[in-house]
Amino acid sequence: MTLLETLIENRWPLLAGIIALYVVRKLLQYRKVSRFGGPRWTSITKIPHNMRIFTGDAHQWYQDISEKYGPIARVGPNSLITSNADVWLHVNTKPGYKRSDWYFKACRVEYQRDHIFSQTDTKLHDERRKQIAPGYSGRENLELESSIDACLLDLLNLIRTKYLTFSSSAPSTPVASMDLSKKIQFFTLDVISAVGMGRPFGMLRADADIDSYVRSSEEGLRIATAFTGLGLAWLAQAPLLGRWISPGPADADGFGLMMGACFRIIDERVRVLETEGDREKGEEKKRRDMLASFVKHGLRGADLKSEVLETLIAGSDTTAGALRAIMLYVMGNKRVYAKLQREIDEAVREGKVSADWEGIIPYATAKQLPYLQAVIREGLRVFPPVRNILPKDVPPGGDTVIVDGKPVFLPEGVEVGYSALAMHRDKKVYGEDADLFRPERWFEPDHEKLAAMTKVNDLTFGHGKWQCLGKNVAQMELNKTLFELFRYFDWAIAHPSKPWEIFNTMGIFVINDMWVQVTPRE
Numbered sequence: 001m002t003l004l005e006t007l008i009e010n011r012w013p014l015l016a017g018i019i020a021l022y023v024v025r026k027l028l029q030y031r032k033v034s035r036f037g038g039p040r041w042t043s044i045t046k047i048p049h050n051m052r053i054f055t056g057d058a059h060q061w062y063q064d065i066s067e068k069y070g071p072i073a074r075v076g077p078n079s080l081i082t083s084n085a086d087v088w089l090h091v092n093t094k095p096g097y098k099r100s101d102w103y104f105k106a107c108r109v110e111y112q113r114d115h116i117f118s119q120t121d122t123k124l125h126d127e128r129r130k131q132i133a134p135g136y137s138g139r140e141n142l143e144l145e146s147s148i149d150a151c152l153l154d155l156l157n158l159i160r161t162k163y164l165t166f167s168s169s170a171p172s173t174p175v176a177s178m179d180l181s182k183k184i185q186f187f188t189l190d191v192i193s194a195v196g197m198g199r200p201f202g203m204l205r206a207d208a209d210i211d212s213y214v215r216s217s218e219e220g221l222r223i224a225t226a227f228t229g230l231g232l233a234w235l236a237q238a239p240l241l242g243r244w245i246s247p248g249p250a251d252a253d254g255f256g257l258m259m260g261a262c263f264r265i266i267d268e269r270v271r272v273l274e275t276e277g278d279r280e281k282g283e284e285k286k287r288r289d290m291l292a293s294f295v296k297h298g299l300r301g302a303d304l305k306s307e308v309l310e311t312l313i314a315g316s317d318t319t320a321g322a323l324r325a326i327m328l329y330v331m332g333n334k335r336v337y338a339k340l341q342r343e344i345d346e347a348v349r350e351g352k353v354s355a356d357w358e359g360i361i362p363y364a365t366a367k368q369l370p371y372l373q374a375v376i377r378e379g380l381r382v383f384p385p386v387r388n389i390l391p392k393d394v395p396p397g398g399d400t401v402i403v404d405g406k407p408v409f410l411p412e413g414v415e416v417g418y419s420a421l422a423m424h425r426d427k428k429v430y431g432e433d434a435d436l437f438r439p440e441r442w443f444e445p446d447h448e449k450l451a452a453m454t455k456v457n458d459l460t461f462g463h464g465k466w467q468c469l470g471k472n473v474a475q476m477e478l479n480k481t482l483f484e485l486f487r488y489f490d491w492a493i494a495h496p497s498k499p500w501e502i503f504n505t506m507g508i509f510v511i512n513d514m515w516v517q518v519t520p521r522e
């Protein structure tokens, strides 16, 4: 009798066995997470969670769940979220926790190839982080600030020359309003390509989506979100099929086209860096930027390309989201707007900043402006730009955390994630008006309370060995850009009843149609 015939003959006992195994597995899963509160079906199925990812409102769902079920709540059969900052600090610090499979299933770009963010093997992650961290920091990236300044000048010039609602030379001639969401995206992409590869894409100068990168990355994010929501994210890494689905540098369009363009720039830079005594390229060789630092620390070939590509992905939509949101919150609040501009004008008047058109505020000076700092902190608090749960697996044998003074056991085989909105708008930490944008809260006179608020707020950039490597880059961009945009221009939302189109893709936000009117300040 062949194997097939044996299987067919015993099909009913076999089927019963499979069903029994499935039920036992579900019961075991249920036992693990049933002691944590959460929506009814989440203890046995991922479907409710996946549905929320698919519809783009998972961040809101997490907040509602945390508020209803408490500081550690259930969102799936193996999945918990926490709104308690101490628990999240613990999970991101204690040895033994590791990044969950979500990271590579959802965040790998190239087929079967990891970058720092998708790497779930902690040892490999830590080794790679050592190699690339100096390049992200200002220490080995001496061109960081000047690269940002150059792109910011391009942004200011683009607005001055093309998008002022009333030009000063012809004050009665109205000009079309400007889609701020696009210009900010061009800006963050130019910055990150200049910082990461040593050459800006040039989107601001062209005032165009060069090589359709913006369109294809938005499409890529939406497709990844739909696949994850349908529980099919693993397909992109599946043998054979994955190779066909994942973008590659030889593609004629989409994300792959941009990959190809970046990889060619990287190849050229590496060739120059490694050629000895090439006089013509002497200046190129002397450069002290991120790519030079990566190469100095031994990154080569496909690894180098993956890390540079990851810089572009991690560094554009995140900062763009923060900038757009802070602009929107300030435009919508007359008191904050006036106070911020007053602080900016005073800094210029007191000579802290060059009054020259081309003199962008130094980062060190911007950090000394207290209200600007409060606006940035508050913007990141009410609108955390990264809102995925960023799940980490509980170590073998489980772990105990302390919540409100009581021990809570987290079983092995469960992942713990972060409930961003619930944490950053926690009324116990920030008071009854935690949902409101009020930068003044950062002038809290009670030092202990202020320290507690700051500790929570810092978690918008993650913590510990997985903390955002681009925090310094992002902060520099936010500080300089907000200062200069409010120094030179006045801003108004063009359509207050619908200020933008926004959709959560994989925890970061695709934002479009943010139309504004910009007028020059005298």
Ligand code: HEM
Pocket (backbone or CB within 6 Å): 116, 117, 129, 192, 310, 311, 314, 315, 316, 318, 319, 322, 384, 385, 386, 390, 459, 460, 461, 462, 463, 465, 466, 467, 468, 469, 470, 471, 473, 474
């Ligand atoms: C406001 C802007 C930004 C926010 C809110 C943000 C937030 C985060 C968060 C929360 C994580 C930690 C993820 C985890 O726990 O697993 C992270 C990781 C990371 N971010 Fe950012 N980020 C921002 C901007 C940037 C920029 C501009 C860059 C690049 C220049 C960047 C590069 C990275 C990288 C490479 C990682 C992975 C670190 C690792 O795995 O060790 N981010 N970011």
